[in-house]
Amino acid sequence: MKWVLLGGHGMLGQDLQAVLADAGEQFIAFGSAECDIRDLDAVRKAIAAADVVVNCAAWTAVDKAEEHEPEAFMINAVGARNVALACAESQARCVHISTDYVMSGEGAQPWPEDAPQAPRSAYGRTKAAGEWAVRQANPRALVVRTAWLYGAGGPNFVTTMLRLAGERETLTVVADQFGQPTWTRDLADLILRLVRAEVPGGYYHGTSSGSTSWHGFAQEIFRLSGLDPERVTPITTVEFPVPAPRPANSVLGHDGLEASGVPAIAQWESRLAAHLRTG
Ligand SMILES: NC(=O)c1ccc[n+]([C@@H]2O[C@H](COP(=O)([O-])OP(=O)(O)OC[C@H]3O[C@@H](n4cnc5c(N)ncnc54)[C@H](OP(=O)(O)O)[C@@H]3O)[C@@H](O)[C@H]2O)c1
Secondary structure: OOEEEEOOOOHHHHHHHHHHHHHHOOOEEEEEOOOOOHHHHHHHOOOOOOOEEOOOOOOOHHHHHHOHHHHHHHHHHHHHHHHHHHHHHHOOOOEEEEEHHHHHOOOOOOEOOOOOOOOOOOHHHHHHHHHHHHHOOOOOOEEEEEEOOEEEOOHHHHHHHHHHHHHOOOOOEEEEEEOOOOEEEHHHHHHHHHHOOOOOEEEEEEOEEOEEEHHHHHHHHHHHOOOHHHHHHEEEEHOOOOOOOOEEEEOOOOOHHHHHHOOOOEEEHHHHHHHHOOO
């Protein structure tokens, strides 16, 4: 199969390239300079020969989106719709990446794939609009929601914690927001498995199994790196104000994967250990 990766040099894009290369798939990765997804004709040209298109391109600066919602919307909603539409025209399989931030964050149960979107931030609103636009333009598209990503291809929570461990004796981390730390390499592998399984169009949740808080995640990074986890002190969301509200409960359920016979990503602790071993 011929794959085209849009936003293909970001953190997820880089691990998708690695996974596809290992799997012997043909692919080409475009950054925004080669293919700006806000430009429908540029997208049509970039994906013309593709069997599968993965849209990793996004406005990902969550806090900055609060003051730049129209610009974020152009990429996360209009750009997403352009990709889905061009794929529908050329019969390529479209895989669009979305986020836990489309959910309200209320309650304590994992979010099912069909839970109604109720975003609380500008970023979440633009990504929810992207989901709807993609599904409307291309019912065969796979909308793969992910969350709490880390990987070798960009700065992330793991790199931040390890940097701060070298700079400070103790650090404080939010303990009342829950989610699923997810390695971009595992998400890339799941995308490949979904496409190969020819699953029907719809929503899928591409996160690790299990769940923890940011504080629990930080403590596990410390523990696995031979550092004392007690150096990480829990605080509440109220004690760490940021411009964009975060969902308290970001945990995504995996029933859609199970129903499709595609195993979910394994427990987050074992996958974090694998990442820290291999980089
Ligand atoms: N990181 C997380 O924790 C997280 C959580 C949930 C969901 N997600 C979703 O996962 C996906 C991948 O995220 P990531 O962490 O890999 O993000 P990333 O590292 O920020 O990569 C995003 C890429 O999008 C590209 N891009 C931005 N504007 C573009 C445009 N107009 N046209 C084409 N490309 C454009 C950028 O390319 P250039 O550098 O070439 O400009 C960048 O490399 C996104 O959909 C994101 O919303 C991420």
